[in-house]
Amino acid sequence: MPELDLFLSSALEKIKAEGTYREIETCIAKGKFIEKNGKKLLSFAGSDYFGLAFHPEIVEIAKNAIDDYGFGATGSRLISGNNPLYNRLEEKLASYHGMEASLVFGTGYMAACGAIPALVGAGDLIIADKLIHACLIDAAKLSGADLVRFAHNNYPKCHELLARYRRKYQKCILVTESIFSMDGDLGAIDALTALAQEYDSWLFIDDAHNLFENSYQKHFKNLVIMGTFSKFLGSYGGYIAGSKILIKYLQNKARSFIYSTALPPAILAATLKAMEMANMEMANEVMRKSRLFTDLMRMRPADSNIIPIIIGDNNRTMKIANKLEDLGIFVKAIRTPTVPPGSARLRVIINYQHDDDDIKNLASAFQSTI
Numbered sequence: 001m002p003e004l005d006l007f008l009s010s011a012l013e014k015i016k017a018e019g020t021y022r023e024i025e026t027c028i029a030k031g032k033f034i035e036k037n038g039k040k041l042l043s044f045a046g047s048d049y050f051g052l053a054f055h056p057e058i059v060e061i062a063k064n065a066i067d068d069y070g071f072g073a074t075g076s077r078l079i080s081g082n083n084p085l086y087n088r089l090e091e092k093l094a095s096y097h098g099m100e101a102s103l104v105f106g107t108g109y110m111a112a113c114g115a116i117p118a119l120v121g122a123g124d125l126i127i128a129d130k131l132i133h134a135c136l137i138d139a140a141k142l143s144g145a146d147l148v149r150f151a152h153n154n155y156p157k158c159h160e161l162l163a164r165y166r167r168k169y170q171k172c173i174l175v176t177e178s179i180f181s182m183d184g185d186l187g188a189i190d191a192l193t194a195l196a197q198e199y200d201s202w203l204f205i206d207d208a209h210n211l212f213e214n215s216y217q218k219h220f221k222n223l224v225i226m227g228t229f230s231k232f233l234g235s236y237g238g239y240i241a242g243s244k245i246l247i248k249y250l251q252n253k254a255r256s257f258i259y260s261t262a263l264p265p266a267i268l269a270a271t272l273k274a275m276e277m278a279n280m281e282m283a284n285e286v287m288r289k290s291r292l293f294t295d296l297m298r299m300r301p302a303d304s305n306i307i308p309i310i311i312g313d314n315n316r317t318m319k320i321a322n323k324l325e326d327l328g329i330f331v332k333a334i335r336t337p338t339v340p341p342g343s344a345r346l347r348v349i350i351n352y353q354h355d356d357d358d359i360k361n362l363a364s365a366f367q368s369t370i
C-alpha cells in the first residue's frame with residue numbers, strides 16, 4: 001500500500017475500534033419521510049422543520065429563478081454574483097431579527113468562519129459555552145484569539161472567567177447558541193448579555209435552530225447574530241445579522257465571504273419565499289407536538305423541537321436506532337465525538353408535518369425498544 005493509504009487505513013481502524021466510524025447512506029428525505037435502502041421510514045431526523053424544502057410554491061419560485069437568472073451565480077458577490085435577490089433577502093433577514101442589516105454567506109459554517117476571525121484575533125479572547133457547534137470552534141481556532149470555555153449554560157462560571165481574564169485582553173467576545181443542536185435546550189442569553197455588558201465584551205449568538213422566535217435583548221448593541229437557511233427554512237446558506245457598520249466591515253474583512261462564489265440565484269429566491277411563508281403558528285404547532293412527545297415519554301417539557309434521548313454507550317445507541325428502523329422509524333444516533341463521551345443519544349427532531357399519531361407511534365416505539 002502507498003504510504004498515504006497506509007497512514008489513512010490505520011487511522012480508520014482506530015476510529016472503528018472506538019466505535020465512532022461514520023458512513024454515509026444514500027437516501028431521499030421528503031417531508032416527514034425518508035427513503036433508505038429501498039425502505040420508506042417515518043423520519044424524526046431532518047432539519048426541514050417546517051416542511052418547506054418541498055413546498056410546491058417554493059419549488060415553483062426556484063424553477064422560475066433558474067429561468068430568469070440561470071443556474072449558477074457566475075462569481076463571488078464582489079465580482080459578478082451579487083444578484084438583486086440578495087438585497088431583498090438581506091433586508092428581510094435584518095427585519096426578522098430586528099437588526100439594521102445582514103450579510104448572506106455560503107453556509108452557516110462559512111458565516112461563523114468568516115465573521116469570528118474578522119472580529120477577533122491574536123491578543124483577543126473568546127469565551128464560549130462548552131457545547132457550541134463545531135463551526136464555532138473552528139472559527140475560534142481560525143481567529144488566533146485565545147479560547148476558553150465554560151460548562152454548558154454555567155453563566156456563573158463565565159462570570160468567573162471574565163473576572164479572571166478579561167482585563168488581560170484587548171477585545172472579548174462571548175459565544176453561545178439560542179438553541180443547542182444536540183441537546184435542544186436554550187442558551188443563557190439574558191445572563192450572557194448582562195455579563196457582556198458588565199465586562200465590556202461582545203456577544204455572538206448562533207441562532208441556527210430558532211423556530212421563528214425573536215426575543216433578544218435589542219437594547220444590547222454589541223451583538224452579532226448568526227443564522228442558517230438550512231433548518232426551518234428548508235434551504236441552504238447562512239448569514240450574519242447586526243449593525244450596518246458590522247455588515248460593511250464583514251464585506252471587507254470576512255474571507256469566506258470575499259473569496260467564495262455567491263449562492264445560486266434559485267436558492268436565494270426560494271429562501272426569500274420560505275422567509276415569507278414561515279410563521280409563528282407553524283412554530284407553535286411544532287412546539288405543541290414536541291411537548292406532546294416529552295409528555296408521552298414522561299420527560300421534562302421540551303424547550304425546542306430537538307429532543308435528545310440520552311442512552312450513554314455508543315454501541316447500545318446504535319442498536320436502538322437499528323431496532324427503531326426495523327419498526328419503520330428513523331431517528332439519528334448521535335455519538336462521540338459529536339457529543340461528550342458517555343452521552344451518546346438518539347436525537348429526535350419533530351417537524352411541522354408530523355401528526356399526533358406519528359408522535360404517539362414514536363413514543364411507543366421507544367418504550368418497546370429501550
Ligand SMILES: *Cc1c(COP(=O)(O)O)cnc(C)c1O
Pocket residue numbers: 107108109110133135177180181206208209228229230236237238
Ligand atoms: C446547522 C448548524 C450550523 C451550520 O449551518 P449550515 O448552514 O448547515 O452550515 C451552525 N450552527 C448550528 C448550531 C447548527 O445547528
